[in-house]
Amino acid sequence: MSTPRKKPAVAKPAPKKPQATSKAAATTPLGLEDIKALIALAGREPFQEFEFEAGDMRFRIRKDGPPPVYQAPAPAPAPMMVVAPAAQPAPAAPAAPAPAVVAAEDPAIHYVTSPIVGTFYRSSNPTAPPYVSSGDFVRPGQTLCIIEAMKLMNEIESDVAGEVIKVLVENGTPVEYGERLYAVRIG
């Protein structure tokens, strides 16, 4: 979300207070036992990957990959998309199964980008549920969100079939042309 972000020279560079992992864990509604149970459940069931989100907390369990992984409340996608020197986080994989870095350019991941400049809304109106959330399967042509520009509500449709693995923009924030909105695992 690089849109109306002030330059570091002008504004404080703090892109949202990054809540410390431990603190997030402390405020999570789930206890250690609950998490253990979920891991066990994921192990038994035939899925490859399991993602859970509640409040500030989110974690993902992936089989045969690195061990189950805990992710701090993704502090918005801001740091990923800082415009300046097109530096992608290259060192994705090799070493330790560190705090789950979503493989930056996984060819199986498709990014739905914004075709226009405007304000991003996940639902058709403030009280309606979001069109899609992480874990939903979408098909081409399915409405994913609304982008408001010049008082017009533009429905943005998925251009692929697959599973939404991440919503990259917060509801109600401005987006620019070409900005990544959703990460979809094609399939």
Add this chain to the structure above:
Amino acid sequence: MGAAIKRKAPAKPAPNDAPPFKKVLIANRGEIALRVILACKEMGVQTVAVYSEADRNALHVRFADEEVCIGPPPSGKSYLNIPQVIAAAEVTGAEAIHPGYGFLSENPHFVEVCQACGITFIGPSAEIIRKMGNKSQAKATMLAAGVPLMPGSDGIIETVEEALVVAEQIGYPVIVKASSGGGGRGMRICNNPEELPDLYNNARSEAKGAFGDDSVYMEKYLLEPRHIEVQIMGDQHGNVVHLGERECSIQRRHQKLIEESPSAVLDPALRQRICDTAVMAAKAVGYYNAGTIEFLLDKRGDFFFMEMNTRVQVEHPVTELVTGIDIVKEQLRIAAGQKLSFRQEDVVQKGHAIECRINAEDPFKFTPSPGRITALHFPGGPGIRVDTAMHQDAVIPPHYDSMVAKLIAYGSDRAEAIARMRRALDTLVIEGIKTTAPLHRRIMDHPDFIAGTFSTKWMETFMEELKRNPAGDPR
């Protein structure tokens, strides 16, 4: 620590120095976008840059306070895309849009959309742009205001037969021009009735292709004319002043290469007449904000209205240097509804300024030379101003205008300005692409240029000279 150096307390800003806007979006790219950003920075106005994917690393994006990508590289999908530009203003909360020159700057529809969305357009009203933008209509307006017009057709010429009749009345040579034209496209010069039918048809089809409008008109073609234009500024309270003239006769295919102020050929009486006429023309349409009235001046000192540009001009810096007035800052104040910050009697042309447009082109063949700038050094020193958005490793995209920099030299008189321009060109380094700098360097040494004896046809003969004597870069 020793004795403290006594300093004057910084002057308190006058009350009307309060920023005219909180935040301005610049709907342009390149040097003019940067020029507007610089003016905003001086005034304490926040800036929003918009950019296409080809300009992600451009300086106007870097130096603005906020930036919004509005589309892919083709300008039709980005810089000319009105909904995208307006949406960018809305999401960033910009109160006003500066259009620069080119792109949306003279698009009355865009002005109306801005108005409908509650955004101030930094320029004149849609109505004025419409009146002056269509050349046939502009001429009718000027005729009514008593501004001298070139002898020519009364509006659009529909058929070859009509063209032949009008040309006979005006007297050859004549020029056929596109109504919606500009940049030399849709124009043909005819010397006799034999060649007129073909040239007339060519002009129409070229106009159709370039502007989607094949209406053309005709006027007398002057011999050895000079392009003299007058900078106008007006506010929304009915005040209109001129900032003197600019001489822009060094042009190739109607593209200006060198501009200067003052003109070497205007005596004070003629200057007064031409500038007063420009003010009269601007007042006739209720003009406000910055604008330029272009005239052709013939050998005998008669001048004729050509067109009005309802925006800031590429060559505005030469006027800024000789008058000391910041035209872009004044544009912002006017758009905010303030009165002009100076009166006519405050405007004094002092010294002499010359601008060379440095384009990414082969200096003698004029073929475009896009690419990456591998080494860059801009000249400095007394009296040199460089307006550019270039930087080391900048890539000049093929999608836009080829101008990479404006080199402007100021001197106490014309001779000093030329001397400074020469040494500025000698110490300008742009590697990786070809530029027109060597061409300018040769012009600065040419006896005709030094003497100030040139017309809008001068480049043609100079190019012939170059062919006969094709010595390359004089350095």
